[in-house]
Amino acid sequence: MSNNVLLNNVDHRDLRVDPRRGAAFGDDVMYAPTFPDEFRNVQAHYPIVFHRDASGGFHALALFGLQEGANLFLEANGEGERWDATYIPLSIQRQPFLIGMAGEERLVHVDLDHPRVRAGTGEVLFQDPGIATEFLERARSILLALHDGIVATPPFIEALLRHELLESFVLDIQLDDGSLNRLAGFHTIDEARLQALDGAALERLARDGHLLPIYMVLASLSRFRDLIERTNRRRAAGR
Template sequence: MANHALLNNIDHKDLHVITQRGAEYGDNQMLAVTFPAEFRDVQACYPIVFRKTTDGLGFEPVALFGFSEGENLFLEGDQWQAMYLPMMVERQPFLIGVNGDELMINIDLDSPRLSRTEGEAVFKPHGGSTPFLEQTNSLLAAIHQGLQQTPDFLAALLQYELLESFVLDVELDNGTQNRLVGFYTINEDRLAALDAAALATLHAGGHLKSIYMVLASLSNLRSLIDRMNYRHG
């Protein structure tokens, strides 16, 4: 269970953050939420798909790392084997807090990344922010700004009925069967059937580029299957 608190240089003056990768630090995750501003970097390494939000009322784009809960095929020991680390993974154990119009930095006090002796110091001895904390602040600001684009993007997809559910059945080289369910992708036939006015509207909103980034990312499903074959071979 997460234990969120507002970061401050009194209660957390000795806090350090372990930035090493590893399952013991929570990196054994199947996916991470992403957003249109990050799609260009994400699509170079991972499939981008959509899932229902936890309340079941909407959708959110995610970068896919594996085919089952707790499976990260990019994680080998303490190495994350991809050129790009998604922002929602990199930001751990920090979170964005909002107080009115002001953004705050929260921290998950139950995170295994926290230490009093190991890793990157969060505050200087006399209470100032370290370069690591300043970098984290910039990262969280970029995430917050990027997430603001997601509702408009999803609204456009739903307006033109471009989301469809899909099932991916995978038979590994060792004969085992695996199935990926519960996710959605872009319906390419509906996209191709859109008229010029609809395409112009999507382009004007900056959504057409994001759609094609999602479609391009699906080629990474093949490499994800190859990683799964290697791990279970």
């Protein structure tokens, strides 16, 4: 359960947030939401896929593993863990903070029950006399970028659906230990359909800023090889 409250410099003057990475802080997840303006950074490390929710809507995800609850980018690092990539999606970076809306105003909230907060150690959020620290200012910037990116995503999804560019896929994998594994339940870009679009459709996609993110998604699919290799290494190490 979460306990989201509006952050303020009176009630939360002594609040600390642990910035370390690890399963204990909620990082051991298979995927996280992403958005078109983030695709360039995400595709360098993670496959980008699409998932249809219960209402039928699609969401873009950065994939960290091949099964639920497995983040292949978390690695042991001395007494703790580290995230083995130079870029971490903003939806992960923002934790334990959230954006709340009061009319048109965007306000920072914090989950008081998040393990990064319950740890009671880490970065302070306010300095005397109640001024936000550099750590909190960076968190606020992450939240605003994430909020703007997610709000701007529906037109991109609508364009994909309009041109019937989303297709479901199944990835069957045989690991080095001989075990067979299947990844299903996700969608990707239908490359054949994309190549068949006429010039006017491609021009409109480019003009609306959708064509580059589409190619970033296609480029990201090569990162599945990395997920398979990381899975093989974990299996070989007995993890």
